[in-house]
Amino acid sequence: MATDMTPPRPSDNASADAGAAAGALRGASTPLVEAHALGCERAGRLVVRGVAFALHPGESLLFSGPNGVGKSSLIRLIAGLLPVASGTLNVNVPVALSDENLALDTGLPLRDALGFWTRIDGASDLRLRAALEALDLMPLADIPVRMLSTGQRKRAMLVRVLASGAPLWLLDEPGNGLDGASLDRLGGAMTQHLAQGGAIIAASHFPLPLAFTSTLSLDGANA
Amino acid sequence: MTRWFWPLVWRDVVQAWRGGGIGMPVAFLLLVASLFPFAVGPDANLLGATGGGMLWIAALLAALLPVDRLVTPDRDAGVLDQLAVRGIPDEMIALAKLIAHWIGFGPPLMITALPAAALLKLSADTILRLEIGLAVGTPALAALGVLVASLTAGLRSSGALAGLLALPLAIPLLIFGAGSLSEGSGAAIKFLAAIALLLTALTPIAAGAALRAGRE
Numbered sequence: 001m002a003t004d005m006t007p008p009r010p011s012d013n014a015s016a017d018a019g020a021a022a023g024a025l026r027g028a029s030t031p032l033v034e035a036h037a038l039g040c041e042r043a044g045r046l047v048v049r050g051v052a053f054a055l056h057p058g059e060s061l062l063f064s065g066p067n068g069v070g071k072s073s074l075i076r077l078i079a080g081l082l083p084v085a086s087g088t089l090n091v092n093v094p095v096a097l098s099d100e101n102l103a104l105d106t107g108l109p110l111r112d113a114l115g116f117w118t119r120i121d122g123a124s125d126l127r128l129r130a131a132l133e134a135l136d137l138m139p140l141a142d143i144p145v146r147m148l149s150t151g152q153r154k155r156a157m158l159v160r161v162l163a164s165g166a167p168l169w170l171l172d173e174p175g176n177g178l179d180g181a182s183l184d185r186l187g188g189a190m191t192q193h194l195a196q197g198g199a200i201i202a203a204s205h206f207p208l209p210l211a212f213t214s215t216l217s218l219d220g221a222n223a
Numbered sequence: 224m225t226r227w228f229w230p231l232v233w234r235d236v237v238q239a240w241r242g243g244g245i246g247m248p249v250a251f252l253l254l255v256a257s258l259f260p261f262a263v264g265p266d267a268n269l270l271g272a273t274g275g276g277m278l279w280i281a282a283l284l285a286a287l288l289p290v291d292r293l294v295t296p297d298r299d300a301g302v303l304d305q306l307a308v309r310g311i312p313d314e315m316i317a318l319a320k321l322i323a324h325w326i327g328f329g330p331p332l333m334i335t336a337l338p339a340a341a342l343l344k345l346s347a348d349t350i351l352r353l354e355i356g357l358a359v360g361t362p363a364l365a366a367l368g369v370l371v372a373s374l375t376a377g378l379r380s381s382g383a384l385a386g387l388l389a390l391p392l393a394i395p396l397l398i399f400g401a402g403s404l405s406e407g408s409g410a411a412i413k414f415l416a417a418i419a420l421l422l423t424a425l426t427p428i429a430a431g432a433a434l435r436a437g438r439e
Binding site for chain 1: 226227230231234238241299300301302304305306307308309310311438439
């Protein structure tokens, strides 16, 4: 078990110390991402605090918990889109993010809209093709993005993550809107990414088809 | 850096082209130039004397037309977030948008200024000075557009607010731009160039800070 699973509690800084100690014990390799006593502020309110974890290659972490407990905020924090309110966060590798925003040009065919991002990432077209096939979007590659359904859009956003080549995946509710077959494909893609030495941090309010190395339950006690 | 910079610029130019962001300023300038003689009368001397300044005002307003399309859609769609996740500095995003916005309206405006000037009976000398002034001044107009678009991104009725913010900042451009139209006005064009340089250099930094502050 690589990560500290202590759920965050108010007035409990022990979890941070435990995380630091665990990190020191493992010592040898630098984790892809590590956090100590991490806190996140939204609109002046501390929504999450005392989060500690460290992910090494092949490890995965799931933030679970009810709506509004701060799962997405944590993901955005790790992605560098929110300032760190307290504690420390070290992200040592490139990151790929899938959140609720499509960020694709809806007028373009799917292949071209995703192609923009593979160019930005410096990834090859082959990688994009493989990612499209992994999530069964190849048949839709020439359809304009605006014609895609909710689940297809979600898969398109996941394709961008798959094709990016970033070692650390940040997936915010990756299973939303996906049917059973697509969920299985997502599970397969995640397993493969971990097998190739990547790491995954996901946030979900329902079970995902992956045996996560560790789970951090945010229970809202800090809110 | 070039790996992602030019695709970013190119994407914005294509977006402007597809969204009508390039045709609109051109049509606007032509429309104003053809309406102006109706308003002040067909006196060639009067038109020649006032037309150049009027074209500068039209150019300024034309630059502000696509402002609500420059930043807000990308912010709402999460494009800016995805770029930030990839470690691309907000300043470079603003610079890419500045360049793309200028490509989208600067050269088309300079070309359109020719038939517009003909409609207003401007002399050949004035047209030449107008084109030189536009060549120097349009990057600053583009910078102003990107700056106010970044500042107002995510606000409601951002278009109107953008106009209110940009017009006072554009006064020096207008003074020296229109001032450079008369004969022997070398100083005015130098002042115009100085102000354009200042606006163009400051915009990526200021707009980048605005994009960063607007992230939530």
